[in-house]
Amino acid sequence: MSHNIIKIENLVKNYDLGDLTVHALRGIDFNIEKGEFVAIMGPSGSGKSTLLNILGCLDNATSGNYFLDDVDVKKLTKDQLATLRNEKIGFVFQSYNLLARTTALENVELPLFYNSSVSAKERRERAVAALETVGLSDRMYHFSNQLSGGQQQRVAIARSLVNDPVIILADEPTGNLDTRTSYDIMDVFQKLNSKGITIGLVTHESDIAQFTSRNVTFRDGRIKSEIIVENIKNASEALAQMPVEVDY
Amino acid sequence: MNILNLLKVAINSLTKNKFRSFLTMLGIIIGVASVIAMMAIGQGSKQSIEEQISTLGTNLLFIRPATQTRGGVKMGAGSAKFLTVADANAIKRESEFVSAVSPMVRGGGQAVSIYDNWPTNIYGVDIDYFSIKNWELKDGRLFTNKEIKSSQKLCLLGNTVVEKLFGEAYNPIGESIRYNKIPFKIIGILKAKGESNFGQDQDDIIIAPYTTVQKRILAITHVHSIYVSATSSDVSQKASIEIEELLRRRHKILPSDESDFKIRTQEEIMTRLTSTSDILTALLSAIAGISLLVGGIGIMNIMYVSVTERTREIGLRMAVGGKGLDILLQFLIESTLLSVIGGIIGILLGIGVSKFVSNFMSWPVHITMDSIILSFIFCTVIGIFFGWYPARKAASLNPIDALRYE
Numbered sequence: 001m002s003h004n005i006i007k008i009e010n011l012v013k014n015y016d017l018g019d020l021t022v023h024a025l026r027g028i029d030f031n032i033e034k035g036e037f038v039a040i041m042g043p044s045g046s047g048k049s050t051l052l053n054i055l056g057c058l059d060n061a062t063s064g065n066y067f068l069d070d071v072d073v074k075k076l077t078k079d080q081l082a083t084l085r086n087e088k089i090g091f092v093f094q095s096y097n098l099l100a101r102t103t104a105l106e107n108v109e110l111p112l113f114y115n116s117s118v119s120a121k122e123r124r125e126r127a128v129a130a131l132e133t134v135g136l137s138d139r140m141y142h143f144s145n146q147l148s149g150g151q152q153q154r155v156a157i158a159r160s161l162v163n164d165p166v167i168i169l170a171d172e173p174t175g176n177l178d179t180r181t182s183y184d185i186m187d188v189f190q191k192l193n194s195k196g197i198t199i200g201l202v203t204h205e206s207d208i209a210q211f212t213s214r215n216v217t218f219r220d221g222r223i224k225s226e227i228i229v230e231n232i233k234n235a236s237e238a239l240a241q242m243p244v245e246v247d248y
Numbered sequence: 249m250n251i252l253n254l255l256k257v258a259i260n261s262l263t264k265n266k267f268r269s270f271l272t273m274l275g276i277i278i279g280v281a282s283v284i285a286m287m288a289i290g291q292g293s294k295q296s297i298e299e300q301i302s303t304l305g306t307n308l309l310f311i312r313p314a315t316q317t318r319g320g321v322k323m324g325a326g327s328a329k330f331l332t333v334a335d336a337n338a339i340k341r342e343s344e345f346v347s348a349v350s351p352m353v354r355g356g357g358q359a360v361s362i363y364d365n366w367p368t369n370i371y372g373v374d375i376d377y378f379s380i381k382n383w384e385l386k387d388g389r390l391f392t393n394k395e396i397k398s399s400q401k402l403c404l405l406g407n408t409v410v411e412k413l414f415g416e417a418y419n420p421i422g423e424s425i426r427y428n429k430i431p432f433k434i435i436g437i438l439k440a441k442g443e444s445n446f447g448q449d450q451d452d453i454i455i456a457p458y459t460t461v462q463k464r465i466l467a468i469t470h471v472h473s474i475y476v477s478a479t480s481s482d483v484s485q486k487a488s489i490e491i492e493e494l495l496r497r498r499h500k501i502l503p504s505d506e507s508d509f510k511i512r513t514q515e516e517i518m519t520r521l522t523s524t525s526d527i528l529t530a531l532l533s534a535i536a537g538i539s540l541l542v543g544g545i546g547i548m549n550i551m552y553v554s555v556t557e558r559t560r561e562i563g564l565r566m567a568v569g570g571k572g573l574d575i576l577l578q579f580l581i582e583s584t585l586l587s588v589i590g591g592i593i594g595i596l597l598g599i600g601v602s603k604f605v606s607n608f609m610s611w612p613v614h615i616t617m618d619s620i621i622l623s624f625i626f627c628t629v630i631g632i633f634f635g636w637y638p639a640r641k642a643a644s645l646n647p648i649d650a651l652r653y654e
Binding site for chain 1: 250253257260264265560561564565566567568569570571572573574646647648651
């Protein structure tokens with residue numbers, strides 16, 4: 001039996017808005033195994049982003065159990081959660097969330113600053129290696145505002161990689177990008193996944209989901225369907241088949 | 249995160265956002281500098297008023313005859329002939345709180361030199377008068393006790409009189425003038441004092457031995473007033489009481505009767521003058537208070553806004569593993585650095601502005617340590633608090649709420 005990186009049982013999340021209670025998640029059972037590349041899909045308001053935020057320990061569940069790499073997240077304090085995020089999770093946001101006026105390299109180094117067991121030298125080496133992995137070794141000293149959207153998202157992926165997490169969680173990483181750049185980013189994810197890195201990704205675009213190994217579709221706070229993808233599309237091939245656009 | 253890393257992150261964050269850092273500091277710079285400059289200008293004015301008051305004399309007591317009534321007709325102040333040279337000598341001899349005494353007689357008339365003429369007052373005094381009234385010599389010498397005893401026709405001229413009779417930059421020592429047709433030899437020139445607080449030209453004066461003025465010009469034996477210097481300003485009140493008793497005894501005044509003389513201490517004169525500078529002090533404190541308040545609110549706003557604006561950054565830092573304490577310490581270090589550096593620049597700017605005002609507008613300024621310490625501490629404390637408080641608020645949020653903050 002393969003090892004479950006993520007295991008959730010009967011997870012509920014309610015948002016209390018005064019008189020009105022929004023049921024974002026209505027009891028979810030869900031696992032992600034090591035080495036999987038899971039796409040979490042669904043329309044807006046289906047609860048997929050809420051789930052991802054809880055998986056990333058950025059938000060708390062109302063009830064239910066969540067085990068991340070066999071750790072019971074419910075029992076942890078705020079500071080222990082911070083350490084857990086620092087050591088086990090890499091998060092990629094739709095809007096990149098890079099620090100302004102800061103080089104790509106320094107952005108990637110950021111998580112390691114909060115890990116006191118990593119020396120300054122090791123921090124630099126690991127950040128350089130992460131940037132090489134996402135193919136940005138020639139842009140290391142560019143400031144975040146000097147990079148294109150796709151390049152910024154690659155920096156964000158490198159940042160999520162640098163702490164050597166058990167899982168990378170990506171919230172609509174291609175939501176702000178055009179199709180070609182989106183495929184490019186999916187190519188990066190596929191290559192990381194082929195190296196054995198577990199990835200959970202939220203998207204509402206079905207063509208993006210085709211590059212993953214399992215699609216979980218949400219609707220109104222419940223899992224509607226789960227599909228194991230038979231023919232996983234290869235992003236680099238898809239890129240090659242795309243007509244070359246004229247760059248202005 | 250260890251403290252060295254935190255320091256690095258904080259300094260990085262400040263230097264990468266130089267403009268934001270500068271604007272944030274500006275609030276503190278202006279706050280500190282304006283308080284220091286305001287206080288310096290105000291204190292300067294106050295001091296210059298006090299200096300002018302001190303030119304009136306040192307711990308001065310001034311004795312003149314009381315107004316008298318003769319057959320129902322009230323006579324002008326100083327018209328009575330009750331004070332004598334013997335009174336002055338008795339005060340000098342018997343009072344223990346007195347350091348200098350001089351009788352004074354004053355006459356009006358026309359001074360004439362070989363070049364010009366000028367109407368002015370002649371003051372007949374004893375040698376002590378010069379120290380009592382803080383007169384200094386610009387040139388020449390004072391008269392001696394022997395010259396006073398023998399009523400020598402010698403005089404010292406005030407600066408204005410020299411100008412009017414001889415013209416500027418002329419040294420008339422050794423020459424003679426006539427005052428009401430009586431020749432006086434000039435033996436000294438007095439250092440200029442300028443205008444008094446009442447707008448009177450203090451240098452429009454001729455000083456001569458009292459004996460000479462009594463005999464040759466006024467033909468009187470009494471004196472118009474007696475100037476006394478107390479040994480220190482603390483005892484001038486005691487000296488006043490002592491002299492009062494002494495003169496009442498000498499003038500044989502019954503306990504039921506009023507004195508035939510009046511004593512005024514410099515403090516009484518000063519009380520009236522210092523009321524001006526007291527108003528100024530109150531005004532200053534109000535200005536400083538308002539400057540501090542306005543500066544403080546400015547700092548509060550800019551710090552609060554610039555940290556609140558960074559809520560998303562705080563969210564990101566927490567998302568990648570920053571603990572609440574890490575975030576708080578980073579912002580505490582940042583706001584402390586900004587506040588202290590801004591405060592120091594503010595102090596320098598405040599001193600610079602004060603110097604500028606004193607050099608180019610020739611206003612009197614006096615920079616006080618109090619204003620520097622007060623404004624620096626007040627502004628840095630506000631700066632640090634309002635840099636730290638919104639960061640604490642942001643760090644207590646769920647990371648996702650901080651990240652979503654608009």
